[in-house]
Amino acid sequence: VTNEDECDSPAELAITINAAPSVNNASAEFCEDNHENTVLSGYDDNIGAEADEDVVWYSDSDRTLIVTETGNLSVGVHTYYATVTNEDECDSPAELAITINALPEPDCPDPADTGVLCGVSQEDAQVNTNQEFSDWLDLFDYDSNLYSVEISYAYEIRSVVDNSVLPPNPNQVNGQAPLNPVPGQLVIVSVTWTLTDKDTGCIGSCPSTFTLANGCRIDCSEEKDDVLCKGASTGSITVSANGGTLPYEVKLYKLDDPVSPYRIASGLDTNPIEVLFDNLPAGSYSYLVTDDSGISECTNNEPILISEPLDDLSLDLSSDPENCEGTNSGSVEVIFSGGTPPYDISIDGNAAIVDATSPYTFPNLGTGIHSVSIVDANGCRDGERIFVDLIICSDAHCTYTQGYYGELNGSACTIDGTPTYDHQIMITAIDQAGGVFDFGSGLNVFRLKASDIYGAGDPTANNIFKMLPGGKTPRALDGFDTYDNLPLGSGSDWLIDGDPLAKNGPGMGSINNNLLSQTMTLFFNFAADPTLGNFVLEPKFATSDVACGSTDIIPNTYHEFTISSTVINYLNENLINYPGGATVTNLFKLANRALGAENIGGLTHSNINGAVDAINRGFDGCRIRVPLVVIIIKPVGDPIDASKVNVNNEPIFTAYPIPFNDVIKIRYDFDYQSDVQIQILDTKGTLLMTQDDADAYQNKEVIITPSFKKGKNQLFFVKVITNKGVSIRKVLSNEY
Known part of the structure; x- marks a missing residue:
């Protein structure tokens, strides 16, 4: 190092390059419902910060705004910036990207309020509910490429009355449409749709409800028809109903009747229904309509009264007799009441008297049974039969039997009331015939002579008292016979063949052909009563005794007699041979022709013999014809219909x-x-x-x-x- 003085000194410089923190950018991803305010320091590890390193988080990329928490993040990407400083005070930047993913937003269908389909069967109603529920579920729509879906169901039954929760239906299957509740209940199905985002895994759901109420209510009404005729069972009640769950059952009750219910109609599977209860007697009724639910019901509000007329339709008949046969002078008076006026009445099936008033008299009637019918305004019917008597205007007849003629000095009476006796009647008869009478016809004849009746000095020794009474099988004569076998050479041979008189024994000389003896007796009776021949034959007639010359009936002498209808029909059908038809005169002719072995059609000699015997006995000793005792039979409880009168019972x-x-x-x-x-x-x-x-x-x-x-x-x-x-x-x- 050189200074201003140009002095220098050596020195050494050691430059140390410290390592910056080793960090990385990080990211985190959340669903919006799964993220909450988070301390950012919790992500220090995510960006690679060591525990001894300091991390400062900023919300801006210039790193001027320090944050310590994320806060509640919205959907989207949120970036946070971190500076990591180590012990050498070296720092490194890092970023954190937090992504908040949106939840799926399913579009659920609106809640549905619906009801059980009424008026059909339970099965059909459930099918309808199933379809409605299915259609409602189908309203939910989503993109299956983006989401997966899960559906959950919750079922709840409540009372319509108080909204209380009721026990669940044990038959309900999860995931299926609700089972129809019973009337008065509803079922609520809470359905939740859950969507899962296939990319983010975020889940979104929505709920909705399907409410099904059973408001099915049976509506019912009735109509009634009253009993038209007192005591009949013609009333009816028609019950109409709808709105319930098919099928219906209708029970009819008759108040105060031990049978309960009185009638039942079940299995009624149409809607609406109309049930006719017919053939009902008068009385008070109620009904109950139930449906297949077993709970819904409907009944009448007031008792249903089926009324009937207060009184029975009734007839009271009285008659006045026919005065002399054939005059049609009898009458029947009808007193009627009850039922429902107006009335129509008729007699013997003739045209009805319309709007008749009581009493009503039917005039111009002959003797016999007459049937009166009445119909009221309701069509009720009643009928009765009554006998119109006959006042006998004819005189008595006087006949006698062959037994009577077989005894001498029997007292007798002629038709004019003159006393006589049997022998005199026979004498008169043979004298009126000219002293001889041939019974039979053609070659088959038995000749009665005056000498047979009064030829002997001792009257009791006369042949007639040996011949009568006769008997044995009625039959045709065989050849010519007389009692004395005269004239010689005439062919009379009863002493040989015993026909028609017994040839030996205690009854030697008696007639052994009953048709001959009866016909001979009738011959004598014509002398006693010349009017007898005009008597018209009937299959059945009755007579009673009268005193000689009187028409007053003697008590306890009523008897009935019968004549074969084949004899009567034969005479009436052969008017050329028997002018006037079935009279005693023609019966006498027929008897003689039968004795003569002539053609008598399909008749038997016994038939003819019985008819002659009925006449001989019918007026024996002077008797007068009287009305037959009448028999009227009416089945119990069955009003008589005049068109169906039957008196042959x-x-x-x-x-x-x-x-x-x-x-x-x-x-x-x-x-x-x-x-x-x-x-x-x-x-x-x-x-x-x-x-x-x-x-x-x-x-x-x-x-x-x-x-x-x-x-x-x-x-x-x-x-x-x-x-x-x-x-x-x-x-x-x-x-x-």
Whole structure:
């Protein structure tokens, strides 16, 4: 070193170059929700600073603003500047870049409030809910190239009433649509969508809710139709409902009825429904509609009253008799009430009397059964039958049987009331015939002669009293016969062949062909009663005894007689041979032709014999024709329809004697077990007395002691009611 004096001195310089701190730039990356204020010294290690080195952090690149913390950083890159100084006071600069990454921002669908689809089945309602939930989930959209997604679900059931939390549905499967809640509840599904950024790993989520309420409510209403006819079951109730969950069930209750419910209709899988409960009796009803949920229900607010007319539609019939047969002078008076006016009434199926008023009289009726029907404004029907009696205007007839004619000196009476006896009647008959009468026809004849009737000095020795009474099989005659076998050579041979008279034995000479003896008896009866031939044959007729010359009926003498309808039809169909048809005169002709072996069509000799016998016995000893005892059978509980009248039913009892005095005897003819009620009514239908029988059986005889007043020949009706039907017979009282 040289000074101004140019003096110099040597010296040495040692220059030491100290190493600067070894540092590096650093970086850090955060998601915005995962970064918070950080002390920058925490990054000293990141830039390579040693523990004994000092680090000062600056927020600016000029390193003028010292910072110690990052603060809350926003999304983006934030750079911090550090100076690192070592113990040699050497320093080195370093930088720290902190990147704050944004979170994914998913776009969640708005909350949904929906309800269970009503009026369909649970299955269909759930399908609808599933679709709605799926459509709602599909509203969430994201870029699958940038993000991955996770969805979480939370289910909660609450009460609509108080919003209280209810137990979860154990059948709910996570990730699926909510199961439909029951009415009055709702289910809330909280759904969270979570997106993860595939580059940064940052996660963003959003929630939303799907609320499903069951507001399904059954609405119901009803209509009713009243019972039109008292006591019928024609009412109806129609229940309509909708809004519930299919299927429905409707229960109908009849108040105060032990059967509960009264009717049930189930499995109703349409919406709306209309259920008809028909065939209902009058009364008060209620109903309950439930659906498949088992909770929703609907019922009527007030009892449903099905009403009916206050009174039964009823008929009360009375009749006035026909005065003389064929005059149609009888009548039926109808008293009716109940039901619903106006009324239409008719008789015997004829045109109805419209808007009839009670009482109404049907005039111009003949004797017999007449059926009256009534229809009210509601179409209710009732009907009854009544017998129009006949006042007999014809005279009595006087006949006698072959047994009567077979005995001498039997007292008798002619039709004009003149007393006589049997022998005289026979004498008159043969004399009127000219002393000879041939029974039969053609070559087959039995000749009755006057000598057979009054040829013997001793009247009892006359042949007629040997011939009658006759009997045996009715048949045609075979050849010519007389009792005395005269004239000789005539072919009479009954003593040989025993036909038509018995050839030996105690009854030798008696007629053994009943058709011959009956026809001969009728021949004699024509003499006693010349009017007998005009009597018209009927399949059934009845007569009663009268005193000689009188038409007053003698009590307890009523009898019925039958004539084969084949005989009557034959005579009416062969008017050329039998002018006038089925009369006693033509029956006599037919009997003789049958004896003569002529063609009698399909008839039998027995048929003809029975008809002749019915006439001989029918007016035996002077009798007068009387009305037949009438049988009317009406099934219990079945109003009579005049268009379906049937009087051919068999009677179920017999009443006797007719006329009756102190008692009426009833004999049961039905062959089944039944409780029985016996009623006695007068001709106006007034109930006079009843008698019950809890031990009825076939052929049992019951004695009825009348507790009512009765007059001479007064008509009454005896009604016997069983559990299978009703039978009515007419009886007459004796003079009292």
